[in-house]
Amino acid sequence: MSVLVYTENRDGKFRKPIYELISYASALAEMMKTSVTAVSIGQVEESELKKLGTYGAGKVITVSGDAFKIFDSQSYTALIAEVASSTGAKVVMLANNTTGKALAPRLSVRLKAGIASGVIGLPVSTEPFTIHKRVYSGSALANVVVNTPVKIITLMQNSFDLHEKPVAASVESYAPKSVTASKSVVLDVQKQEGKVLLSEASVVVSGGRGMKSADNWAPLTELAALLDGATACSRPVSDEGWRPHEEHTGQTGKIIAPDLYIAIGISGATQHIAGVSSSKYIVAINTDKTAPIFESAQYGIVGDAGKVLPKLVEAVKQAKGK
Amino acid sequence: MKILVCISNVPDTTTKIRFTDGNSRFDATGVQWVINPWDELSLTRALELKDDPASGVKSVTVAHVGGADSEPTIRKALAIGADDAIRVNGVASDAYFVAGQLAEVVRKESFDLIMCGIESSDFNGSTVGGMIAEFLEIPSVSGVSGLKVEGGKVTLTREIDGGKELVSVPTPLVAIVQKGIAKEPRIASMRGIMTARTKQVKALEPSAIEPLSQVVGFELPKPRAACRFIDPENAGELISLLQNEAKVI
Numbered sequence: 001m002s003v004l005v006y007t008e009n010r011d012g013k014f015r016k017p018i019y020e021l022i023s024y025a026s027a028l029a030e031m032m033k034t035s036v037t038a039v040s041i042g043q044v045e046e047s048e049l050k051k052l053g054t055y056g057a058g059k060v061i062t063v064s065g066d067a068f069k070i071f072d073s074q075s076y077t078a079l080i081a082e083v084a085s086s087t088g089a090k091v092v093m094l095a096n097n098t099t100g101k102a103l104a105p106r107l108s109v110r111l112k113a114g115i116a117s118g119v120i121g122l123p124v125s126t127e128p129f130t131i132h133k134r135v136y137s138g139s140a141l142a143n144v145v146v147n148t149p150v151k152i153i154t155l156m157q158n159s160f161d162l163h164e165k166p167v168a169a170s171v172e173s174y175a176p177k178s179v180t181a182s183k184s185v186v187l188d189v190q191k192q193e194g195k196v197l198l199s200e201a202s203v204v205v206s207g208g209r210g211m212k213s214a215d216n217w218a219p220l221t222e223l224a225a226l227l228d229g230a231t232a233c234s235r236p237v238s239d240e241g242w243r244p245h246e247e248h249t250g251q252t253g254k255i256i257a258p259d260l261y262i263a264i265g266i267s268g269a270t271q272h273i274a275g276v277s278s279s280k281y282i283v284a285i286n287t288d289k290t291a292p293i294f295e296s297a298q299y300g301i302v303g304d305a306g307k308v309l310p311k312l313v314e315a316v317k318q319a320k321g322k
Numbered sequence: 323m324k325i326l327v328c329i330s331n332v333p334d335t336t337t338k339i340r341f342t343d344g345n346s347r348f349d350a351t352g353v354q355w356v357i358n359p360w361d362e363l364s365l366t367r368a369l370e371l372k373d374d375p376a377s378g379v380k381s382v383t384v385a386h387v388g389g390a391d392s393e394p395t396i397r398k399a400l401a402i403g404a405d406d407a408i409r410v411n412g413v414a415s416d417a418y419f420v421a422g423q424l425a426e427v428v429r430k431e432s433f434d435l436i437m438c439g440i441e442s443s444d445f446n447g448s449t450v451g452g453m454i455a456e457f458l459e460i461p462s463v464s465g466v467s468g469l470k471v472e473g474g475k476v477t478l479t480r481e482i483d484g485g486k487e488l489v490s491v492p493t494p495l496v497a498i499v500q501k502g503i504a505k506e507p508r509i510a511s512m513r514g515i516m517t518a519r520t521k522q523v524k525a526l527e528p529s530a531i532e533p534l535s536q537v538v539g540f541e542l543p544k545p546r547a548a549c550r551f552i553d554p555e556n557a558g559e560l561i562s563l564l565q566n567e568a569k570v571i
Contacts, residue, residue: 010483071482073452073462096448098483101440102464102498105452108418114534115417117447130538137443139339143539154448183461184491187477191485199483203571227571245467245502246481251335251443252359253501260570271335274443277543281568283560284549294549299563303554315558319565 002037002059003029004089006080007052008099009044016162017095017155017200019055023163024122024155025093026056031126032090037061038169039083041068041076046171053169055162060171061087065179071099072182077106079176084111089150096154097199104154114146120159120257120278137251137274157199158257159278196230198247203229204258204279206249207237208272210265210286210305214242219309220264226316232256234266250275265305268293285309323474323493325368325382326433328424328450329399330358330414330442331392341540348444348540355395359507360439362402364497366504368437369403371471378474381405385427387412387420393523400518401510407521412528415536417445421453422531428458430526434493435476440465440500451498461495467502 003025007018025036038057040049042064049060061083067075080103084092092107094100096118108115116131123131128145131153135142198204205224207217217231224231231247238248249256251271257278264285266272273296276282284297285308294300301308333339334354342349357365365384372379384399386392387410396407408431410423428436438451455462467486468479477490478497510518552560564571 073455073464074459077456098465098481101448102452102462105417105421105449106456106462108449108534109421109453109456112534115447115449116535117449132541133446135445135537135540136333136339137335137446139542140341141541141543142445142537143541144535145538146535148534184463184489186487186489188488189482189485190487195484197484239506248501252363255446260564260568269336274335281564281570282546283564296546297549298547298568299560300549300551301554301557301560302551303557308554308557311554311557312561315561316571318558319561319571 001034001088001090003032003034003091003093004084004087005036005038005057005093006103007038007040008095009040009042012044013048014051015200017097017157019162020157020160021093021095021155022052022055022057024160026163026165027122028091031122034090035059037087037089039063039080041079049171050169053167054164056165056167057169058167060169061174062171063174063176067179067181070182070184070186072184073102073106075180075182077103077110078178078180081107081110082176082178083174084150091151091153093153093155096156100154104152108152111150112148113150113152114148115152116144116146117154118156119153120156134278138255138277139274156257156278158202158259196228198230198232198249198254198256201230202259203227204232204256204260205229205262205264206232206234206266207264207305208234208266209236211237212306216306217243219313223309223313223316226313226320234272263293263297264309266293267291268296323377323379323434323471324432325371325379325435325437326428327361327365327368327382327384327404328436328438329361329365329384329386329395330439331355331386331388331395332358332442332444335359335443345540355392357395357399358439358442360441360499362507363504364437364439364499365399365402365404366508367469367499369508370504376473377471379471383408383433385410385424387414387423389413396523397518398510400521401514402508403514405521407523408526409523410526410528416533417447417449417453419531419533421450422457423528424450425454425457426529427526428454434474435471436494436496438496438498440498451496455496458494461491462498463489463491463495464498466497466499469497469499469503
């Protein structure tokens with residue numbers, strides 16, 4: 001019996017969302033009087049695996065092999081399901097990112113385990129297993145009861161604080177009994193190196209139509225860089241092609257939950273707010289004092305983006321001594 | 323090649339969300355129902371592929387799990403250009419139930435490419451597509467922002483954290499699509515609306531599948547405190563508030 005966490009690595013390293021997952025799993029394991037086991041797939045050095053112990057993973061199961069070089073949802077699902085069964089997992093946890101969204105539903109069917117996806121906090125009760133989940137694109141929360149002996153949870157990034165709970169993690173390598181061969185072929189990979197990922201960023205600086213033109217983005221990008229943040233945009237901006245669609249935050253784009261979301265020249269349509277309402281703080285800068293974005297913001301400046309942005313850049317430089 | 327586009331019937335995205343019966347039920351009073359935005363983009367891409375003779379796509383069918391009251395949304399999909407539709411006459415109680423029903427539809431009618439939106443704008447589960455694939459034990463590709471079909475061969479662009487991958491996957495497969503798959507949703511033409519009336523909507527009775535979870539109630543988030551306005555001439559004050567009061571930078 002355990003809480004099993006799939007700890008995805010990127011280029012052999014674990015990132016912040018994985019430590020959030022382990023922190024969450026430790027708190028959940030305490031509620032359920034059990035322990036945390038992590039499963040890692042691919043080449044990760046032992047020192048990195050042991051770091052999972054910092055947040056409370058007592059055991060780390062590691063699987064590598066050519067069969068898992070390509071991310072194939074079928075073969076990964078078969079493997080994680082096998083580990084879940086062999087460790088008697090009561091809860092299987094994944095990040096609510098692209099990988100988690102690909103694997104969690106398949107695991108749900110394979111293990112006949114009910115799923116609560118995109119959760120933002122610990123269960124309200126474990127018997128019956130009742131948990132809050134965001135619904136209606138952030139306009140409400142639903143209380144979901146999961147009835148099955150095994151449960152699957154995907155955790156929204158940036159919604160659970162890191163909490164150190166050091167234990168010595170034992171590392172065990174595991175040889176899967178059966179391997180489902182991947183049928184997919186990767187033809188090409190494009191990676192954006194060095195950029196802060198929008199889904200993982202603590203600070204997001206986002207521009208809307210009030211930025212007036214694609215040529216005006218330099219100070220916004222500079223502000224984001226000074227704050228170690230990511231850049232985002234509203235839907236009209238990505239539809240116009242001023243910014244790539246990967247940056248579109250909102251109901252049909254990315255759903256994010258940073259500590260700080262700075263909306264510049266964004267009026268704040270319902271669909272936009274749906275993507276950012278889980279942010280801890282929202283700052284709005286808009287020429288129109290009656291813009292709905294101010295209803296969701298804690299701090300606001302009524303002013304033109306072109307005039308306010310350079311002042312913010314200067315103020316951050318001063319504050320950070322840069 | 324036969325494409326199945328799975329569609330969900332959701333409240334218009336501008337709907338003010340309210341609940342009734344002691345917050346146990348969604349209040350549908352006065353609500354406009356629409357095709358889930360991602361499913362609409364998915365349908366648009368499927369129809370674009372069918373328009374291209376080199377794709378080998380012969381038909382586009384839409385499938386939906388829901389009561390007869392969802393017929394207007396299905397008719398809309400037919401008006402946009404789907405060839406025919408299947409409605410499984412059941413209550414969409416959880417994703418496992420819905421996916422199980424849709425998997426049965428695929429088993430009965432054998433489709434080559436099944437397309438699902440990444441999530442529905444009401445339940446935000448991101449689960450139905452992957453579940454269908456696991457029920458059928460076929461490949462699924464999630465986060466698809468580009469889809470090409472040439473002579474029945476499928477290549478997909480999928481978003482990975484921090485990049486994109488181009489993958490080739492044999493059929494049958496489930497493509498779980500997101501933003502980028504089509505530029506703008508296709509709009510029904512007058513002619514489309516007229517012909518939709520004559521297209522077939524097959525109603526099937528649901529298979530016996532027990533849901534694995536249930537929603538027992540809803541809560542509305544606490545309203546945020548009123549916005550604090552800062553003089554635009556003194557923008558620096560904002561930075562100091564973020565640093566010292568909110569402590570987020």
